[in-house]
Amino acid sequence: MMATWAQRFVTAAKRPATAYGLVLAAVGTAAVLEGGLEYALQAPHGYMFFYPAVLFSTLVAGARGGFAAVLLSTLAIALLGSATSGALAVFILTSLLTVGIAKPIRVAIQRGATVQERFRIAQETARDSFVILDPVRQGGEVADFVWVYANPAAERMAPSGVETLVGRRVLEVFPDETGREMVERLRAALDRSEADDVEVRRVIDGQERWIRSSAMRVGEGAAAIFRDITEQRSADLALRTGEARVRALVDSLPQLMWSSLPDGRWNYVSPQWQDFTGVSGAEHLGEGWLDTVHPQDRDAVAEAWRQATQEALPFSIDFRIRRADGVWRWVHGRISALREEDGSVRRWFGSASDVTEVVEARHDLEARVAERTRELEASLEARARTEAALAQAQRLETVGRLTGGVAHDFNNLLTVIIGGLDMILKNPADTARVKRVGEAALSAGRRGERLTRQLLAFSRRQELRLDTLEVGKLIDQIEPLVRRAVGEAVNLVVDCGPDVGAARLDAAQFEAALLNLVVNAADATPAGGEIRIEARRVRLAEGEARGVGAGDYVRLCVTDTGAGMPPEVLARVFEPFFTTKEIGKGTGLGLAQVYGFVSQVGGGVDVESAPGEGTRVILFLPAAEAPAERTAAPEVEAQPELAPGLRILLVEDDDAVRAVTESLLLDLGCRVESAVNGAEALRRLEVDAPFDLVLSDIVMPGGVSGVDLARKVRADRPDLPVVLTTGYGGDKLADAQEAEAWPILRKPFRAEQLSAVVRQAAGAPAVTH
Numbered sequence: 099m100m101a102t103w104a105q106r107f108v109t110a111a112k113r114p115a116t117a118y119g120l121v122l123a124a125v126g127t128a129a130v131l132e133g134g135l136e137y138a139l140q141a142p143h144g145y146m147f148f149y150p151a152v153l154f155s156t157l158v159a160g161a162r163g164g165f166a167a168v169l170l171s172t173l174a175i176a177l178l179g180s181a182t183s184g185a186l187a188v189f190i191l192t193s194l195l196t197v198g199i200a201k202p203i204r205v206a207i208q209r210g211a212t213v214q215e216r217f218r219i220a221q222e223t224a225r226d227s228f229v230i231l232d233p234v235r236q237g238g239e240v241a242d243f244v245w246v247y248a249n250p251a252a253e254r255m256a257p258s259g260v261e262t263l264v265g266r267r268v269l270e271v272f273p274d275e276t277g278r279e280m281v282e283r284l285r286a287a288l289d290r291s292e293a294d295d296v297e298v299r300r301v302i303d304g305q306e307r308w309i310r311s312s313a314m315r316v317g318e319g320a321a322a323i324f325r326d327i328t329e330q331r332s333a334d335l336a337l338r339t340g341e342a343r344v345r346a347l348v349d350s351l352p353q354l355m356w357s358s359l360p361d362g363r364w365n366y367v368s369p370q371w372q373d374f375t376g377v378s379g380a381e382h383l384g385e386g387w388l389d390t391v392h393p394q395d396r397d398a399v400a401e402a403w404r405q406a407t408q409e410a411l412p413f414s415i416d417f418r419i420r421r422a423d424g425v426w427r428w429v430h431g432r433i434s435a436l437r438e439e440d441g442s443v444r445r446w447f448g449s450a451s452d453v454t455e456v457v458e459a460r461h462d463l464e465a466r467v468a469e470r471t472r473e474l475e476a477s478l479e480a481r482a483r484t485e486a487a488l489a490q491a492q493r494l495e496t497v498g499r500l501t502g503g504v505a506h507d508f509n510n511l512l513t514v515i516i517g518g519l520d521m522i523l524k525n526p527a528d529t530a531r532v533k534r535v536g537e538a539a540l541s542a543g544r545r546g547e548r549l550t551r552q553l554l555a556f557s558r559r560q561e562l563r564l565d566t567l568e569v570g571k572l573i574d575q576i577e578p579l580v581r582r583a584v585g586e587a588v589n590l591v592v593d594c595g596p597d598v599g600a601a602r603l604d605a606a607q608f609e610a611a612l613l614n615l616v617v618n619a620a621d622a623t624p625a626g627g628e629i630r631i632e633a634r635r636v637r638l639a640e641g642e643a644r645g646v647g648a649g650d651y652v653r654l655c656v657t658d659t660g661a662g663m664p665p666e667v668l669a670r671v672f673e674p675f676f677t678t679k680e681i682g683k684g685t686g687l688g689l690a691q692v693y694g695f696v697s698q699v700g701g702g703v704d705v706e707s708a709p710g711e712g713t714r715v716i717l718f719l720p721a722a723e724a725p726a727e728r729t730a731a732p733e734v735e736a737q738p739e740l741a742p743g744l745r746i747l748l749v750e751d752d753d754a755v756r757a758v759t760e761s762l763l764l765d766l767g768c769r770v771e772s773a774v775n776g777a778e779a780l781r782r783l784e785v786d787a788p789f790d791l792v793l794s795d796i797v798m799p800g801g802v803s804g805v806d807l808a809r810k811v812r813a814d815r816p817d818l819p820v821v822l823t824t825g826y827g828g829d830k831l832a833d834a835q836e837a838e839a840w841p842i843l844r845k846p847f848r849a850e851q852l853s854a855v856v857r858q859a860a861g862a863p864a865v866t867h
Contacts, residue, residue: 114159117158117159117160117163118159118163118166120154120155120158120159121155121158121159121163121166121167121170122170124150124151124154124155124158124167125148125151125155125167125170125171125174127147127151128147128148128150128151128171128174129147129148129171129174129177129178131147132147132148132174132175132178133178135147148167148171148174148175148189148193149192149193149196151167151171152164152167152168152171152193152196152197152200153196153199153200154167155167156196156197156200156201156204157200157203157204157207160201160204161197161201164196164197164200164201165194165197167193167197168190168193168194168197171189171193172186172189172190172193175189221249221250221251222249222250224249224250224251225251225325226251226323226324226325227248227249227251227252227254227255227322227323227324227325228247228248228249228251228252228321228322228323229245229247229248229249229252229263229321229322230245230246230247230248230316230319230320230321231243231244231245231246231268231284231319231320231321231322232244232246232318232319233284233285233288233318233319233320234267240281240285240288241281242267242268242269242270242281243267243268243280243281243284243319243320244265244266244267244268245263245264245265245266245267245268246264246265246319247264248262248263248264252324255302255326256271257271257272257302257303258303268280268281268284269281274301275301276300276301276302279298279300280300283296283298283311283313284313284320284322286313287313287314287315287320287322288315288320289315290314290315291315292314293312293313293314294311294312294313294314295310295311295312296310296311296312297309297310297311297327297331298311306328307326307328308326308327308328308331309324309325309326309327310324310325310327311323311324311325312324351368351370351449352370352451353368353370353449353450353451354367354368354370354371354374354429354449354450354451354452355367355368355370355371355447355448355449355450356368356371356382356387356447356448356449357445357446357447357448358407358445358446358448359445359446360407360442360443360444360445360446361407361408362403362404362406362407362408362446363383363384363385364382364383364384364385364386364387365383366379367379367382367383367387371450373422374419374421374422374452375390375419375420375421375422376421376422376423377389377390388400390419390420391417391418391419392417392418392419392420392426394418395417395418398415398417399415399417399431402415406433406446407443407446413431413432413433413448414430414431414432415430415431416428416429416430416431416453416457417429417431419450427452427454428452428453428454428456428457428458429450429451429452429453429454430450430451430453431448431449431450432448432449432450433446433447433448433449434446434447434448435447515539515543519539522536540848543846564602564603564604564699565602565603565604565605566600566601566602566722566723566724567600567601567602567603567605567608568598568599568600568724569594569598569599569600569601569603569608569633569652569654569719570594570595570598570633572603572605572608572609573592573594573612573631573633574594575609576609576612576613577592579609579613580612580613580616580631583613583616583617583620584616584620584629585620587625587626588620588623588625588626588627588628588629589626589627589628589629590616590628590629590630590631591628591629591630591631592631593630593631593632593633594631594632594633595633595634595635597634597635598633598634598635598652599635599652599721599722599723599724600652600721600722600723600724601652601699601719601720601721601722602699602700602720602722603699603719604695604699607695608695610695611692611695611696611717612631612654612656614692615656615692615715616629616631616656618715619656619657619658619660619713619715620658622658622660622661622712622713623658623659623660623712624660627658627659627660628658628659629656629657629658629659630655630656630657630658631654631655631656632653632654632655632657633652633653633654633655634652634653635650635651635652635653635721636650636651636652636653637649637650637651638650638651638718643702643704643716643718644702644704645702645703645704645718646701646702646718649720649721650720650721651701651718651719651720651721652718652719652720652721653716653717653718653719654716654717654719655714655715655716655717656714656715657712657713657714657715658712658713658714659712660712660713661709661710661712662707662708662709662710662711662712662713663707663708663709663713664709668705668707671705692715692717696717696718696719699719699720700720701717701718701719701720702717702718703715703716703717703718704716704718743769744767744768744769744790744791744860745768745769745771745788745789745790745791746763746768746769746770746771746789746790746791746792746793746856747771747772747773747779747782747783747789747791747792747793747794748760748763748770748771748772748773748793748794749772749773749774749775749776749778749779749792749793749794749795749798749804749807750772750774750794750795750798750823751774751775751795751798751799751800752795755795755845756772756774759793759823759852760772762849762852763793763852763856765849766849766852766853766856768856771786771789775798775799775800775802776794776798776800776801776802776803776804776806776807777800777801777802778800779792779794779802779807780802780807780810783811783814783815789818790818790819790860791818791819791820791821791856791859791860792807792808792811792818792819792820792821793820793821793823793843793856794807794808794820794821794822794823795822795823795824796822796823796824797824797825804822804823804824805822807820808820808822808839808840812839819859819860819861820840820859821840821841821842821843821855821856821859822840822841822842822843823842823843823844823845823847824842824843824844824845825844825845825846841855841858841859843855
């Protein structure tokens with residue numbers, strides 16, 4: 099109690115007004131008591147009341163307060179007038195000594211107050227409970243303990259109904275087994291010089307609690323620090339139980355299991371792994387497990403493991419490990435991470451399964467797939483060749499249908515030509531008749547030329563060469579060939595509007611497509627039926643026609659009055675090799691070729707058909723601006739001479755054609771030397787005098803074609819012009835750039851055409867009118 103009051107007075111010194119007020123009150127009280135005593139005794143008393151005032155003032159206000167009290171006390175004694183100078187001097191000296199003694203006492207009291215305040219704050223905020231107990235003795239033995247201090251945390255752990263522990267006995271608060279165990283433990287603490295640290299079971303309000311406690315002797319009593327660890331213990335127990343269950347589960351699984359530290363060093367392997375490899379678990383720890391990995395796989399597995407544990411990349415890999423019997427087995431390894439609350443890895447867990455049979459089966463399957471792929475590639479190549487052959491067969495089939503009609507036309511043409519020549523030979527002097535018959539024979543020859551060109555264009559194989567062409571004119575040109583394909587039993591109607599216009603097309607492919615459609619229509623149309631070809635220019639909106647967008651198109655329709663097609667056949671009309679014709683009468687490629695051609699030019703195809711209502715095939719060809727009209731070339735008059743002395747090397751393997759061409763050139767005033775093939779022409783060019791022009795057929799025997807000859811001349815003598823002639827160049831002029839490199843004179847040709855080409859190539863001036 100005295101210490102508490104002393105601390106309060108010392109603390110008050112921090113407020114100067116209060117402190118010096120107490121100094122003045124203390125000295126005043128001492129002066130009153132001293133004066134009263136002297137008055138009562140009628141004699142000086144020795145000034146003893148002032149010493150407690152000086153001591154009190156020093157404790158309250160410090161050294162300055164003490165000095166002030168000495169000064170005030172001296173003044174009071176002097177006012178009382180009972181002190182001699184010597185006695186006053188002794189009082190001053192002893193008072194100052196009192197101030198000197200009281201100052202350290204004041205410092206100690208202040209420090210004690212600070213420590214006590216800090217202790218109070220610490221205990222009020224502490225999570226751990228802290229109590230101090232004194233023993234209660236009966237008959238010299240410790241029978242119980244009484245709480246003399248308990249911090250708030252300890253008070254909160256008191257049983258319900260107990261307002262405070264301080265002043266209460268242990269057996270009073272805990273009259274059961276818990277209280278008796280607490281008393282026994284505190285008795286043991288009194289006999290020890292060091293604190294213990296134990297986990298004890300306590301029952302509070304009927305609930306089991308686990309307490310982590312540390313008790314020690316403090317003077318004659320005991321102190322204890324304790325904390326409720328029930329939840330932590332339950333969590334640890336659950337964790338240990340879970341780990342035990344996991345360990346039991348791991349030990350029972352057929353997989354090979356392991357775990358590692360966050361840095362990737364292994365710290366556990368399952369019994370299955372040890373049994374499988376025949377190596378103890380200790381040898382696998384750290385990086386020792388890599389010794390069981392196949393040497394060819396070790397580097398890859400180590401790098402994958404490093405990336406997984408250090409760069410958080412997935413670890414899912416097949417590798418080989420050595421089994422206890424020395425056999426290498428394939429396993430598939432995976433890992434997963436056990437993470438802390440902050441996301442950091444606490445431990446890695448991994449498993450591996452024996453997948454040897456799966457890997458071997460996969461390798462076998464891959465080998466089979468590779469073999470099948472090679473077989474399939476070979477099959478596809480064979481199929482491509484077959485398709486190409488069938489596509490050509492489709493053309494030949496159509497050409498075969500034309501054979502009768504074409505033979506009929508050619509016989510008519512030959513009748514005119516042969517009969518006319520026969521008439522000329524019988525009476526060559528009849529100039530008028532010769533001219534009339536010759537013009538008829540020439541006209542028949544030109545008709546035969548056009549027919550031949552159409553047949554070649556239809557039967558040849560080549561890539562698309564798109565030009566802007568008038569669709570109506572193309573239909574007019576192919577109409578005679580189409581009529582021959584239809585025959586006389588079916589009526590063919592061609593209706594091309596005046597505004598059909600042009601489209602970007604390949605003429606040969608367009609003619610072949612139209613002929614295919616007409617032939618299919620003729621096959622489906624009975625005698626007396628009708629096939630109609632219609633061409634119109636239309637503008638389509640988006641979605642108006644299937645397979646094409648909005649824009650301008652040339653719509654070409656081929657309609658027949660045949661039997662029509664049911665829906666299941668209509669759905670497959672564009673499939674390659676699908677045909678409803680009898681075996682040997684169709685390849686199933688006709689409409690597929692039409693579809694492919696139209697798609698290549700950016701158009702679309704639609705088919706409308708129903709049983710008994712005929713069929714209508716509609717082609718939508720992207721329209722284009724009509725080509726500009728070319729200015730007609732001025733007619734070239736027949737000139738008796740090209741240029742005096744023009745020397746021409748004529749290369750032609752056909753004797754009759756070579757003789758006619760040589761005669762025409764001689765009539766034009768040229769000097770002509772002939773060669774029967776390309777090899778002989780090359781020898782002539784090397785040894786004979788320089789030539790002014792080479793006129794060569796393209797297709798010739800001997801291994802050197804006209805194109806080969808032209809290439810050689812261009813390389814050796816780039817200034818020597820070359821003119822090529824051909825009835826059908828085939829693939830030898832497939833290169834478009836080479837086709838434009840030299841002038842081409844198509845057979846059959848007239849003298850005027852030969853003269854114009856030779857003049858142009860040789861640079862001789864043409865005569866026009």
